Amino acid sequence: MDAALQQLITMSNRLGDPALDYVILAEGNTSARADPHSFWVKASGTELRTIDANGFVRVSFPGVLEMLQSAAMTDEQIRVRLSDAKVDPLTGRGAAPADGVQPSVETVLHAICLSLEGVNFVAHTHPTAINALTCSAAFETAVSGRLFPDEIVLCGPAPVVVPYTDPGLPLARKVKELAHRHLDEHGEAPRVILMQNHGLIALGQSAQQVENITAMAVKTARVLIGAYALGGPHFMTLAAVARIHTRSDELYRRKLLGE
Numbered sequence: 001m002d003a004a005l006q007q008l009i010t011m012s013n014r015l016g017d018p019a020l021d022y023v024i025l026a027e028g029n030t031s032a033r034a035d036p037h038s039f040w041v042k043a044s045g046t047e048l049r050t051i052d053a054n055g056f057v058r059v060s061f062p063g064v065l066e067m068l069q070s071a072a073m074t075d076e077q078i079r080v081r082l083s084d085a086k087v088d089p090l091t092g093r094g095a096a097p098a099d100g101v102q103p104s105v106e107t108v109l110h111a112i113c114l115s116l117e118g119v120n121f122v123a124h125t126h127p128t129a130i131n132a133l134t135c136s137a138a139f140e141t142a143v144s145g146r147l148f149p150d151e152i153v154l155c156g157p158a159p160v161v162v163p164y165t166d167p168g169l170p171l172a173r174k175v176k177e178l179a180h181r182h183l184d185e186h187g188e189a190p191r192v193i194l195m196q197n198h199g200l201i202a203l204g205q206s207a208q209q210v211e212n213i214t215a216m217a218v219k220t221a222r223v224l225i226g227a228y229a230l231g232g233p234h235f236m237t238l239a240a241v242a243r244i245h246t247r248s249d250e251l252y253r254r255k256l257l258g259e
């Protein structure tokens with residue numbers, strides 16, 4: 001089995017553990033770069049908790065990303081184009097297999113994230129603690145600062161914050177715009193994307209890093225909710241955040257944690 005696919009299956013099963021409360025039923029989707037030309041993505045309607053190799057589809061980066069050039073597409077047109085983007089699961093090239101498995105509606109979003117430098121694995125989940133923030137009136141204010149050093153080490157200096165956007169192509173276009181703005185401002189790809197009234201995306205070099213980022217983002221959400229119960233969050237200064245983000249000992253620890 002493709003090594004990236006095996007790691008993706010293991011990561012997905014762990015993220016789908018009901019005890020973690022990250023997803024239920026068919027919520028969420030995951031992906032992994034297979035090679036420079038193609039990637040694996042969760043099939044529509046499958047469950048992270050029990051997913052195996054049959055629950056993933058290998059698709060072409062060019063075949064998916066070219067959909068962004070279309071001014072407008074119907075849901076049916078998107079479904080057909082995603083199906084056409086499927087490639088041979090063994091070679092990552094050639095005609096799409098006629099297996100009837102449909103790539104997730106968020107496949108374009110995953111293609112954009114995996115196209116960012118240093119990103120090999122992506123997980124989109126709907127943790128209850130995260131959604132308590134993304135669905136709140138205070139969402140943008142609540143995630144406008146960093147609270148503690150380990151949050152910075154795992155999740156980076158700042159998240160990408162996405163206003164509510166219709167899932168599919170509109171959301172993919174918005175994430176692309178804001179992810180590249182983050183890259184310009186911070187000199188690196190984001191590790192956390194928070195989507196209003198929707199959920200979390202964790203981006204990492206390795207499957208383990210994506211798991212770590214997801215866990216820390218959920219802890220941060222719980223800390224934030226607790227902080228608001230005690231008068232509101234006390235955010236770290238920008239100077240303090242920059243110091244933690246660039247300290248050599250923290251960079252070393254980050255590598256040990258799976259980057």
